[in-house]
Amino acid sequence: MELTQDDREMLSGTHGSAAADALGLVLRFAEAVGAERLVDCAQAHVDGCLYHGQASLDFVERFVAQQGRVRVPTTLNVGSVDLIHPELYIGEAELGAAGKRLMEAHLELGCTPSFTCAPYQTLLRPQLGDQLAWAESNAIVFANSVIGARTNRYGDFIDLACALTGRVPDYGLHRSENRLAGAIVEITGLENATADQAGGIAVAAGLVVGRECGDTIAAITGLPAATSEDDLKALGAAAASSGSVAMFHAVGLTPEAPDLETATGGRNVPVVARLDAGEVAAVLNRLGTVTEGAPITAAALGTPHFSLSEFERLLAMLDLAPFAVPVYVNTGRHEWERLCATGNAARLEQAGVTVVVDTCTYVTAIIRDLSGAVMTNSGKWAYYAPGNLGVDVAFGTLADTLLSAKAGRVVRA
Structure with missing residues (x-):
C-alpha cells in the first residue's frame, strides 16, 4: 500500500x-x-x-x-x-x-x-x-x-x-477504465414521449437495468427527448433498488455518454434488453400489487427526495384538493427552506399535503393509516414499501397519484 x-x-x-x-x-x-x-x-x-x-x-x-x-x-x-x-x-x-x-x-x-x-x-x-x-x-x-x-x-x-x-x-x-458500459439496454419507439410519460419510462428502464445488468454498467439508448434530471434520478433509484447498480450511461444525456461509442469505449458489448411501449407498461404493471379501482389510504411522493422542480409540478395540481386521503411528500431541508421562504409550504399544508423532512416514509413510522394500499409515483418507494411496511402499493405518474388521492382509489389520468 x-x-x-x-x-x-x-x-x-x-x-x-x-x-x-x-x-x-x-x-x-x-x-x-x-x-x-x-x-x-x-x-x-x-x-x-x-x-x-x-x-x-x-x-x-x-x-x-x-x-x-x-x-x-x-x-x-x-x-x-x-x-x-x-x-x-x-x-x-x-x-x-x-x-x-x-x-x-x-x-x-x-x-x-x-x-x-x-x-x-x-x-x-x-x-x-x-x-x-x-x-x-x-x-x-x-x-x-x-x-x-x-x-x-x-x-x-x-x-x-x-x-x-x-x-x-x-x-x-x-x-x-472501470467506467465504460458493458451492456446495452435499448428503448425503441418512445423518443417523442411526453414529459409526464418520460418519468414512467425512466423508472421502467431503471428496473430492467437493475434486473438484467447487476453491477455491470449499462448504456441506455432511446430515452425520450423530454427526459429530465428528475427522471434520471428516478431511473438511477429504480436501478439501484432492483440491482447492485452504481452507474449507468444515458446516451446523449449524461456527460460520459455523448454517443454509444464513447459510452462503451468502442467495444462490442451485448444488448441485454429491448423495451418498447408494451414492455414498459408491463414492467410498471408488475411494480404495483393492486389494480385500478383498489381503495387507497395514502399517497407517498418524494423517494428520492422531491426537488424544487418536482414541487413546481405538484403545486400546479393543488386545485385537485381536497384529497380523500393524506398525501405525504419527502424532501430535503434545502427544498423545505425554499418552500417556506416562498410561502409554498403554507399552500401545501392548506391543501392537506404533509411535507416530511430529514427522513422517508418507507423507512420510518410516519404514515398514519396503512390499512389499504398506498399510491406512489416513485419506483423506489413501490419496490421497497411492501417489504418494509407490509403494505400494498400502486404505481403511477404524479397526475395518477394525485387523482387517486382525490378519489380515494387507484385511478389513471
Missing part, C-alpha cells in the same frame, strides 16, 4: 485518535478490495445516520468521544425521524430517541445537517470528475451517471471513516 506523508502522520495520531482509527479502517478496506493506494476525496455522503440498532450508535459515539471531525464537506443521508417536525413520528419512543441521538452525533463530528437521500440537490452538489466517498444507493448512481463525479458504493461505517480521513481507496469507479 502506497502511503503519503499525510497518511503516515494520520496513522501515528498526529491528527488525533479518531482520524488514526478511521484511517486504519480505510486501509483495511482498501486491502480487501485490492487497492494499492488511496486518493483524496472532495466530499462524503454518510448513510450511517439511519438507526439500525445499537451498533450504529456505538460506532459514531466512539468517534465523538475521540473528538473527531470530518476532513471534507460531508452531507448526511436520511435519519429515522424528522427533526423539524418531530410530531410526525408515530413509532416506538425508544427507537425514535436512539435515531435522533444518532443524527445529532453525526453533527458533533462536523457533518452538514442535510439529512437527504438527494445530496446532489443541495448547495454542495459535486462537480464533474470529483472523487467522492458517497453512500446511499440512488445518490451514488446519480453522482456517477448524471454528474460524472466518481464514487463506489460505500456502505455504513466505511463512509464515515472516509469522511474523517478525506481518503478513499483507488479502485472501481474511481478509475476511468
Whole structure:
C-alpha cells in the first residue's frame, strides 16, 4: 500500500485518535478490495445516520468521544425521524430517541445537517470528475451517471471513516477504465414521449437495468427527448433498488455518454434488453400489487427526495384538493427552506399535503393509516414499501397519484 506523508502522520495520531482509527479502517478496506493506494476525496455522503440498532450508535459515539471531525464537506443521508417536525413520528419512543441521538452525533463530528437521500440537490452538489466517498444507493448512481463525479458504493461505517480521513481507496469507479458500459439496454419507439410519460419510462428502464445488468454498467439508448434530471434520478433509484447498480450511461444525456461509442469505449458489448411501449407498461404493471379501482389510504411522493422542480409540478395540481386521503411528500431541508421562504409550504399544508423532512416514509413510522394500499409515483418507494411496511402499493405518474388521492382509489389520468 502506497502511503503519503499525510497518511503516515494520520496513522501515528498526529491528527488525533479518531482520524488514526478511521484511517486504519480505510486501509483495511482498501486491502480487501485490492487497492494499492488511496486518493483524496472532495466530499462524503454518510448513510450511517439511519438507526439500525445499537451498533450504529456505538460506532459514531466512539468517534465523538475521540473528538473527531470530518476532513471534507460531508452531507448526511436520511435519519429515522424528522427533526423539524418531530410530531410526525408515530413509532416506538425508544427507537425514535436512539435515531435522533444518532443524527445529532453525526453533527458533533462536523457533518452538514442535510439529512437527504438527494445530496446532489443541495448547495454542495459535486462537480464533474470529483472523487467522492458517497453512500446511499440512488445518490451514488446519480453522482456517477448524471454528474460524472466518481464514487463506489460505500456502505455504513466505511463512509464515515472516509469522511474523517478525506481518503478513499483507488479502485472501481474511481478509475476511468472501470467506467465504460458493458451492456446495452435499448428503448425503441418512445423518443417523442411526453414529459409526464418520460418519468414512467425512466423508472421502467431503471428496473430492467437493475434486473438484467447487476453491477455491470449499462448504456441506455432511446430515452425520450423530454427526459429530465428528475427522471434520471428516478431511473438511477429504480436501478439501484432492483440491482447492485452504481452507474449507468444515458446516451446523449449524461456527460460520459455523448454517443454509444464513447459510452462503451468502442467495444462490442451485448444488448441485454429491448423495451418498447408494451414492455414498459408491463414492467410498471408488475411494480404495483393492486389494480385500478383498489381503495387507497395514502399517497407517498418524494423517494428520492422531491426537488424544487418536482414541487413546481405538484403545486400546479393543488386545485385537485381536497384529497380523500393524506398525501405525504419527502424532501430535503434545502427544498423545505425554499418552500417556506416562498410561502409554498403554507399552500401545501392548506391543501392537506404533509411535507416530511430529514427522513422517508418507507423507512420510518410516519404514515398514519396503512390499512389499504398506498399510491406512489416513485419506483423506489413501490419496490421497497411492501417489504418494509407490509403494505400494498400502486404505481403511477404524479397526475395518477394525485387523482387517486382525490378519489380515494387507484385511478389513471
